Amino acid sequence: MAALLLGYDIGSSSVKAALVDAQTGRLVASATSPDQEMKISSPQPAWGEQHPDEWWQELIRATQRLKETYSFDGEDVVAIGIAYQMHGLVVVDKDDTVLRPSIIWCDSRAVTIGQQALRDLGETYCLGELLNSPGNFTASKLKWVKENEPAVYEKIHKVMLPGDYIALKLTGEAQTTVSGLSEGVMWDFKTNQVAHHLFDYFGIDETLLSDIVPTFGFQAGVSASSAALLGLKAGTPVTYRAGDQPNNAFSLNVLRAGEVAATAGTSGVIYGITRETSSDRAGRVNTFVHVNSQPADPHLGVLACVNGTGILNSWLRRLVGNMPYEQLNQLAAQAPIGAANLLFYPFGNGAERILGNANPGANLKNLSLTTHQIEHVLRSAQEGIVFALSLGLQIMESVGVSARVVRAGEANMFLSPVFREAFVNTTGATLELYNTDGAQGAARGAGVGAGIYATFDEAFASLERVGLTEPDPVKQQAYAEAFDRWHTQLLASS
Structure with a gap:
């Protein structure tokens, strides 16, 4: 059997x-x-x-x-x-x-x-x-x-x-x-x-x-x-x-202090492991008990969340006639880094914790009816999500969680080359993609809980890295300038 x-x-x-x-x-x-x-x-x-x-x-x-x-x-x-x-x-x-x-x-x-x-x-x-x-x-x-x-x-x-x-x-x-x-x-x-x-x-x-x-x-x-x-x-x-x-x-298999995971589904999240009971005074990032935490050996997860992530991408998809996401990603790649100064703020899905629970709604700024095409809008949306996540990561760093390497499943917005490129060159972290998802994680967790796997590492013996994206110094400069424009206007409107 x-x-x-x-x-x-x-x-x-x-x-x-x-x-x-x-x-x-x-x-x-x-x-x-x-x-x-x-x-x-x-x-x-x-x-x-x-x-x-x-x-x-x-x-x-x-x-x-x-x-x-x-x-x-x-x-x-x-x-x-x-x-x-x-x-x-x-x-x-x-x-x-x-x-x-x-x-x-x-x-x-x-x-x-x-x-x-x-x-x-x-x-x-x-x-x-x-x-x-x-x-x-x-x-x-x-x-x-x-x-x-x-x-x-x-x-x-x-x-x-x-x-x-x-x-x-x-x-x-x-x-x-x-x-x-x-x-x-x-x-x-x-x-x-x-x-x-x-x-x-x-x-x-x-x-x-x-x-x-x-x-x-x-x-x-x-x-x-x-x-x-x-x-x-x-x-x-x-x-x-x-x-x-x-x-x-x-x-x-992100279970140890210093390890960091990310997701970009309906919401986008960066989640880092620490053993320190630290907190952000403004409550912009949040700390929870991680799955492997024990009273004598605490492991906590610090989380930065952007509500308007995949939901923004799916909204745009419906707006342009429900074309496949792969085609959306291809169109986004046709626009230059910075989307010709078009800035998208993905805050249209409830109160955003990284903004102190403000709910400013989604915004598209600097739109030129003679310059910008659908590819600029699509790219600016993906960049805006990454910029918001990067802002969350900066807050996480203020409470002692930094990211040199980020692991993610090969799914959702991480399937987009533009999103991956923007992510690594804005955050400065190397991105590793793995052949897993939440349902597989839950199944392997069941194996640990049932005693089938003696250790966590044993549960993930079949976990394979299927993608690697590293920062490019030239592109990092271009993304830094684009992020600064995005962040400056965010601060000016807050």
């Missing part, structure tokens, strides 16, 4: 499933659903919601597609791992029924609540013990529900993150992790326990939290009903879960 590891990656654009051969560590098959990006609902400006049951339905479809791609029996799957979009709020009643759509990562409604909490609780507590401003994270979103939807709040039995909800649907058990609590800014790094003071301040009952389980290790078994629905074996253990950015780092 084949021994297979099943990984799910629950994104805001799609759900991806991957099967990994437990013995060789190599990908066997993968599938994604839906074919087009899932919709993010915005009932009001700067809001972002998705219904958790939509994620579950797409997981079912992705599993079906996986079976169509590669025939396997439920008995073959020995462990399951889950990766998921971070920071979302899911609330369920005592029957595990979702009470309202999830308030997801790009939703800005709770910004003022988090800012008031920072003022009232003080920087010493928030930045010294939570390592973050409560900002626009899950705890603040829950407080928003309490204040604005009291009838919903009164029915809440459990609060969870998106991946916790998927695990609930798989197993029937409401559980979370320390890493997950930290991403919701619900964890006290000083006392190494739930942030009691924050919950007291918000007036939120801590019994609403799910039980804490280890990131790696047995969490719960797949229920009989879900096993029948998915074609899996009842009792198959779920042995790993993590938010998408810690999981992306894990999928790239």
